[in-house]
Amino acid sequence: MARDHMILSAFFFNPQGDHRMSWRHPRAPGREVLDFEFYRDLVQAAERARIDTIFVADHVSIWDSVKSGVAHYANARLEPLTLLSALAGVTKHIGLITTASSSYSEPYNVARMFASLDHISKGRASWNVVTSAMDEEARNFGRDGNIEHAFRYERAAEFLDIVKALWDSWEDEALLIDKASGYFANPDKVHPIDHKGKHFKVRGPLNVSRPPQGHPLIVQAGSSEDGKNFATAQADAHFAIYSTREDGIKYRQDINERLARHGRRPESFKILPGILPIVAASEAEGREKQEYLQTLLPDQVGIDLLSSWSGIDLSVYPPDGPLPPLPDESTFNGGRTSLNRVKQWSKQNLSLREIARKLANSGSVPTVAGTPKQIADQLQDWFVSGAADGFNLMFPLLPEDWVNFAEQVVPELQRRGVFPTEYAPGTLRDRFGLARPANRFAEQRDTARAVS
DSSP states (O other): OOTTSOEEEEEESSTTOSSTTGGGSTTSOOGGGGSHHHHHHHHHHHHHTTOOEEEEOOOSSOOOSSTTHHHHHOOOOOOHHHHHHHHHTTOSSOEEEEEEESSSSOHHHHHHHHHHHHHHTTSOEEEEEEOOOOHHHHGGGTOSSOOOHHHHHHHHHHHHHHHHHHHHTBOTTOEEEETTTTEEEOGGGBOOOOEEOSSOEEOOOOSSOOOTTSSOEEEEEOOSHHHHHHHHHHOSEEEEOOSSHHHHHHHHHHHHHHHHHTTOOGGGOEEEEEEEEEEOSSHHHHHHHHHHHHTTOOHHHHHHHHHHHHTSOGGGSOTTSOOOOOOOGGGOOSOHHHHHHHHHHHTTTOOHHHHHHHHHHHTTSOEEEEOHHHHHHHHHHHHHHTSOSEEEEEOSSTTHHHHHIIIIIHHHHHHTTSSOSSOOSSOHHHHHTOOOOOOHHHHHHHHHHHHO
8 A cells, every 4th residue: 555545444442432431422322232233334334435444442351340340331342253254244345453362362263263254354354462451351261360461472472473373374375176186275285383382382284274365464552662562573553552743753763663673664564543533513513522421421430440550449549639659660460551641641740530531531542523624634644744654543432423534534535635535456465555474384395495
């Protein structure tokens, strides 16, 4: 994909929208978030607008370790790989990104599921690799608490290498289905991987032939030091978090330096910062929409969420006083990107209550509220300046904000020539301008032949 076209990814974590209390909005969906038709209509609206991907985030638990968790924010949701497999059948072009945990999954299962989705969708699958950070998740998988932070990333690196090896375990020409000869596959081009590492032992080969993309697109979300190092070594695209164009330019410079240490070029890695767009008839109306959502938030949810992000029970502190000292990042086993965001806010002389409201209402990404032109102005400015290759669009209220963006902002970006009017041919990798990975087993054989 040419650099003059930004990438747009329509994201959701909460099925009612990416404001944590959007489910209370009178125009928010209700029980239909458990019905396929709700998601079919969303993704088809995005595809009509030529949006590049949908991105379905996930956790493998509910948030029930705090008072307000189940009562106000249980966030029941469908299992995303099941959902995306169904959506692949009612779409033709849009990319399908979803989360699978490297902390609480097995490499063989993940490799098989994403290879299957890539085949079903004809090359549109993408895996958002996460290292799960919640104690609630750990307790669903035989542990008393979360895995230590650096250990999670060490395990994730081995996990991802195994998955890629399994995708390569069938060379591209291995599948024959030759009825005349009787050969279903060429045994010389189907390989056990025989992996024996610190965390895993996997023989292989996979029982699905190589995916159309070679490797489904790899996405990573997490801006801690471990996260950025992992992303630049392993991923194709990065869900980043920063608040200003200047921060984005500095972030890209830092990422480029890390890429160079891995022998990679900047164009091999796409940075998609999160942004919450609220489309309105005027800037004032946009602010009104944003402020209305804020009225739906119980203070307890904000305090509990801030406690979760900081690793401290803040319910015992005066809500109108300052935050207590926060944990050191190097010893923190939760989400370090979230912790660092809280530390930034703590420097602004805000009370615990004010920070909690800020966090719960906007999360860690910036909101842009206004007319389609105003929103397009900011997206174009960040893109043209090099602060972003595109955007992870986190709509506060579904389906309203999603549909308004698709029908009003996308045409404005298309008129400016910074977003395409048609999907480019090929796979999701092709549209992102990313090379199809070589097969490691074919390369090893070619190298051996050259040496001999």
